[in-house]
Amino acid sequence: MRTPDDRQPLPEQAASATPEQTLIARRRRLLGPNMSTFYDQPLHIVRGDGVWLWDADGRKYLDCYNNVPHVGHCNPRVVQAICEQAATLNTHTRYLHEGILDYVERLTATFDAPLDTALLTCTGSEANDVALRMASAMTGKSGLIATDATYHGNTTAVAKLSASNRSPHGASDHIRWVPAPDSYRPLGGEAGQAHADAFAEAVGTAIADLEASGHGFSALIVCPHFVNEGFPSLPPGWLQPTLAKVRAVGGVFIADEVQPGFGRLGSHMWGHQRQQIAPDIVTLGKPMANGHPVGGVVTRAEIMTAFRESYRYFNTFGGNPVSCAAAMAVLEEIEQQGLMANALEVGAYAKQGLEQLAAHHQVIGDVRGQGLIFGAEMVLDRQTKHPASAYTDRLINAMRQRGIILSKLGRHKNALKIRPPMPFQRAHVDLLIETLDAAMRETPVEQD
Numbered sequence: 001m002r003t004p005d006d007r008q009p010l011p012e013q014a015a016s017a018t019p020e021q022t023l024i025a026r027r028r029r030l031l032g033p034n035m036s037t038f039y040d041q042p043l044h045i046v047r048g049d050g051v052w053l054w055d056a057d058g059r060k061y062l063d064c065y066n067n068v069p070h071v072g073h074c075n076p077r078v079v080q081a082i083c084e085q086a087a088t089l090n091t092h093t094r095y096l097h098e099g100i101l102d103y104v105e106r107l108t109a110t111f112d113a114p115l116d117t118a119l120l121t122c123t124g125s126e127a128n129d130v131a132l133r134m135a136s137a138m139t140g141k142s143g144l145i146a147t148d149a150t151y152h153g154n155t156t157a158v159a160k161l162s163a164s165n166r167s168p169h170g171a172s173d174h175i176r177w178v179p180a181p182d183s184y185r186p187l188g189g190e191a192g193q194a195h196a197d198a199f200a201e202a203v204g205t206a207i208a209d210l211e212a213s214g215h216g217f218s219a220l221i222v223c224p225h226f227v228n229e230g231f232p233s234l235p236p237g238w239l240q241p242t243l244a245k246v247r248a249v250g251g252v253f254i255a256d257e258v259q260p261g262f263g264r265l266g267s268h269m270w271g272h273q274r275q276q277i278a279p280d281i282v283t284l285g286k287p288m289a290n291g292h293p294v295g296g297v298v299t300r301a302e303i304m305t306a307f308r309e310s311y312r313y314f315n316t317f318g319g320n321p322v323s324c325a326a327a328m329a330v331l332e333e334i335e336q337q338g339l340m341a342n343a344l345e346v347g348a349y350a351k352q353g354l355e356q357l358a359a360h361h362q363v364i365g366d367v368r369g370q371g372l373i374f375g376a377e378m379v380l381d382r383q384t385k386h387p388a389s390a391y392t393d394r395l396i397n398a399m400r401q402r403g404i405i406l407s408k409l410g411r412h413k414n415a416l417k418i419r420p421p422m423p424f425q426r427a428h429v430d431l432l433i434e435t436l437d438a439a440m441r442e443t444p445v446e447q448d
Contacts, residue, residue, distance in 0.1 A: 019056060020044050038407065039400045048073030051421050051428055053405065064406040064420045064432055070262055070287030071333040072423045078290045078329040085325035092316050093120075099324040106331055107298070110269045114300040115282060119307075120319035121295040124258040124285020125153025130297050130313070131281045132157055132219065135252035137310035138280075138303055141216030145206045147180040149229045149411040152221060152256055153285075161221065174215040176206035180411060183232035184366045184377055185385060192235070200241035207249055219252040224271035224279075225260035225373065227419075230410030233368045239275045252303075255279035259373070262287050263334050264422065266344025266371030274370070289326035293317070339422040343371040349426055350374050350418070353433040360437070363388055363445050372424055375416035380445065387412035391445050398439040404432060 017025070020042060027035050044056040050072040053061045063073070071078065085099070093100060104118045121127045136142060146152065146161040153159065160172040181199050183191055188198035203220060210217040224239065225231055246253050260271030261284060268274040272282065280303060284296040295318075307313070317323070334340060351369045354376050358364040365379035378388040378395070392414045396406055409417040420428070 038405075040397050041400070043400070043405075050074075051424050059403065061400075061403050061405050062420075062428060062431060064404055064418045064424075064428075066405075066421060067259060067264065067419050068286045068291050069421050070264075070290050071330055071337070071339065072290075072421045075290055075329075075333060077333050078292075078326055081325040081329035082292060082322055085322045088321075090320055090322045093319045094314070097321055099321040099328075100319040103324040103328045103331075106328060107296070110331075111282070111298055112273070112278065115279075115298050117299060117301050117304045119297045119304065119313075120323070121297070121315055122293045122317050122323075123153070123295045124256070124283060125155045125158055125295075126315070126318070127258075127283040127285055127295040127297045128152045128158045128161075128221065128254070128256060129155040130307070131221070131254045131283050131299075133311055133313075134281055134297070134299060134303050134307040135219035135254065137306040138252055139216065139218045139250060141210075141218040142174045143210030143213065143215035143217045144175045145203060145210070145217070145220045146175065146177055147222060147226070147229055148177040149180040150223065150226075151228045173213070174210070176210055178202040178206050180229035181226055181232050181234060181238075182230065182411075183234060183368065184230075196234075196238045196241050200245050203242050204245045207245060207251065211249070217249055217251050219254050219281075220246050221254040221256060223256045223259060224275050224277070225265065225370070227259040227373060228409055230377065230415045231368060231370070231373050231375070234275075236274055237276045239277050243277050252280045253277075254281045254283060256283050258283065258285040258287075259419070262330070263340035264343055264372050264419075266340055266342075266347055269340065288330065289323055290330050292323055292326035294323045294327050334422070337423070342424075343422055346424055346426060346429060347371040347374055350429045350432070353429055357433060357437055357440070361440050363391060363440070369418075372422060373419050375418045377410065377415040379414070387414040388445065389414045391443065392416065395439060395443050398443050399435065402435050402439055404435050 023044060045053050046056050047054040048069065051063050053063050100120065108116045108118055119130060121130065144161060148163045151162045160175055163177050179187055179202055186195035188194045207217045243253055255272040257270055263269050265271060265274055272279050280299065282298040288294040288296060347369060351367060351374050354367045354374065358367055362382060363378050364376045365382050365385055366377040369375060378392045380386045380388045389412050392408045396408055399406055407417040409415055
């Protein structure tokens with residue numbers, strides 16, 4: 001076995017390489033190729049606090065992207081909860097422990113009846129994987145429907161749902177994709193009810209196709225705010241016609257709340273509540289414990305019982321005492337710091353700022369957002385609505401160089417994705433808008 005002293009340096013680790021280039025070379029060698037990084041010039045982040053991040057050179061960045069540190073990077077309440085519980089006990093759920101019970105009681109109290117039982121995992125991917133099995137247990141069928149611009153995770157079963165991240169390996173003929181809702185280019189050509197009915201009709205067609213295929217229709221899974229699809233502006237109740245189609249044939253509706261949940265929309269704790277619909281299963285992930293790996297599935301007792309009787313399921317780390325302590329601290333912080341109200345007020349202020357920018361920059365075709373998920377869609381022409389995808393990529397890299405971290409999303413990857421930690425304030429919005437204005441003035445709009 002080679003020791004560290006007798007390893008030969010890689011070409012990328014030459015004396016002239018920057019620290020970032022050396023890290024990238026090590027990642028490639030130790031973790032394999034195609035490891036994703038953000039930006040043309042990847043960031044080497046070494047510290048976080050609240051809504052701020054620092055790189056290895058000591059430069060400070062405003063975090064307008066990360067929803068994992070939901071209540072702020074290195075939140076003191078969460079850090080203390082983790083440390084105290086880790087210093088006391090950490091084991092799995094085959095031993096009795098109050099922590100998981102106290103947390104599930106607190107968590108399910110934020111949902112409407114009959115969603116009163118939960119299962120904890122380590123990731124949102126696992127949560128969605130479990131939700132698919134719950135749906136199969138309830139329906140005895142395997143057919144699934146998702147939108148054509150979504151992402152629901154990376155287990156073998158769940159990865160097949162993500163049309164934008166599809167692998168060429170493995171069959172997925174039990175899945176049907178429907179066009180993602182788009183309030184800027186609505187299905188059927190009209191916004192509002194016509195758009196809602198067109199989406200419901202597409203789901204109905206997919207249901208009929210699955211029933212005829214022999215797979216049968218098991219479940220529709222969507223993010224109720226369609227965040228990865230570009231968080232279109234959809235009024236409350238927009239999903240009700242679709243839900244009626246699902247219920248008419250005994251299907252299961254799964255709401256993936258990994259991104260809009262935990263009060264991020266400001267008006268409601270959960271995205272499905274804003275949509276005025278009642279899902280059968282809700283899946284949770286990323287922000288659940290502020291970076292500690294926790295995910296979950298919330299459902300009603302009937303579905304949980306069917307799942308437990310159909311599958312032998314145990315998760316060694318899911319629901320461990322440290323994870324539950326971290327997750328409980330997040331709920332406490334949201335409530336005691338008034339972070340939902342903050343999301344509503346600051347998000348509205350940010351959207352207003354983007355609308356003011358649109359008056360000066362023709363490349364902004366549409367401004368949208370709810371709470372602390374907001375952004376703007378970039379187009380080469382407001383009449384044709386042709387996506388300015390390459391421009392959007394240049395813009396987010398220009399913002400990174402100016403100390404603002406954000407990203408892009410949507411089918412055309414031309415919508416700014418601004419999703420900061422929940423303690424984001426008006427002063428942070430002012431810095432964001434001022435910097436965005438400057439970056440847009442200096443970034444040429446060229447034909448893609």
